[in-house]
Amino acid sequence: MSETTNLPSFTCPHCGGEIQYDGKGVTARCAYCGASAVVPLELRPSSPAPTMNVVFETAQPTRSGRSSSIGCIAIMAIFLVIGGIVFSVVSSVTRSVDEVTQSVGQSAALIKATALAAVSAPAREPTRKPTPTLTPTPAFAAVTMKFGSQGIGPGQFEHARAVAVDGTGRIYVGEYEGGRIQVFDPAGKFINQFFAGDKKTLLLGFAVDRKGIVYIADGGDVTRYDGATGKLLGKLAYNGGPGFGELALAPDGSLYAMWYQRRSGLFTSLDGAREDLVHFDNSGKVLKVVNGVISSMTDNLELDNALVVDGRGNLYVGAQNEGAIFKFGSDGKYITRFGSSGEGAGQFDNLSALAIDGQGRMFVSDSSGIKVINPVGNPLASIDISGGADSFVFDDTGALVVATRNEVLKFKVMEK
Secondary structure, eight states: OOSSOOOOEEEOTTTOOEEEOOSOSSEEEOTTTOOEEEOOGGGSTTSOOOOSOOOOOOOOOOTTOHHHHHHHHHHHHHHHHHHHHHHHHHHHHHHHHHHHHHHHHHHHHHHHHHHHHHHHSOOOOOOOOOOOOOOOOOOSEEEEEEEOOBSSSTTOBSOEEEEEEOTTOOEEEEESBSOEEEEEOTTSOEEEEEEOSOTTOBOOEEEEOTTOEEEEESSSOEEEEETTTOOEEEEOOOTTOSOEEEEEEOTTSOEEEEEESOOSSOOSSSTTOOEEEEEEOTTSOEEEEETTTTHHHHSSOOOOEEEEEOTTSOEEEEETTTTEEEEEOTTSOEEEEEOEESSSTTEESSOOEEEEOTTSOEEEEETTEEEEEOTTSOEEEEEOOTTOOSEEEEOTTSOEEEEOSSOEEEEEEOOO
16 A cells, blocks of 8 residues: 555556555556556455455555566466356356256156057057968868759659769669659759659669669669660560669679569568579679578578679678678678677668778768768768768769759768
């Protein structure tokens, strides 16, 4: 301070002279150089007292006290630098906190939005592996064609008792009574008809060879007809007289026929009654006769027998009373038998027809439908036939053609 006054003073930053400050304003004019200078903060009445615990030695200002003025400026610079650093750090921290808060807020908002979307969205079915598609097991036999109905017109039947097929696939259907024979093409379309015998004729045996020659037995002789025209071709000669029933053709064109010594009336024993197996060649000549072919082995009279020949020439006789199937070689010698009377597995009830397919499987008609067995009699499958099957045969395509009372069915049979 000046020795002549009590006013505070500070060094002029322009000339280094002493400027006395009267306490008014923030600037003061230098009496030496006339320039205005900013009054230091510590000299201003409104400036707060320093809060830092720093002790400064106050130098007595002199006219030539430039070093004291420079020291004050240096201190002020230090304070400004420190303040700037602190402000920068605080600002940086504040900005970081704001950024973190904003990021957290955005994350929270995203989580909240996701949760709300999950709650409001419809429930989704859990992803499941597709269930494997099961292929239905095909039926053992499936109907591929059928024709016929009740009546007496073309393509109608009163009682279709027998069915056969020739080498071209034409289908022949014989009525049980009246001797009516109808002929159809492989698709079941009616071709023609003719009559064998008269109105009293009963069709007991029926067979057709590959050339379309029709063989009929009605309890008397075996008679042949031309299937295409219905022309009578004559009878097969047999010295035992009339009495023929069931018939079966072999692959070589020869014919097997059941002949009965007696087939009607009251039977108390085998005396005067017998069933013989007669084998004709393809020209109608007798090759062999087996007397009492079944009764000689069972001591039971057999009046109804089904016949079929396999591809090797073996003959099978289905004996209805015995409920069994008997196998014979092409020479007529007995080989074996299987089955018995009954309704269980391996049994037959009211056995009435036989057929053998190209795989050697045997098809047997009884009261339950058609049973399929292997060559030794073991059950393989069954075919349900509404109303029963009176007769059936295989054509060259392997289709099973079945005659029911008023209808003819064709089946595709499953192979092995």
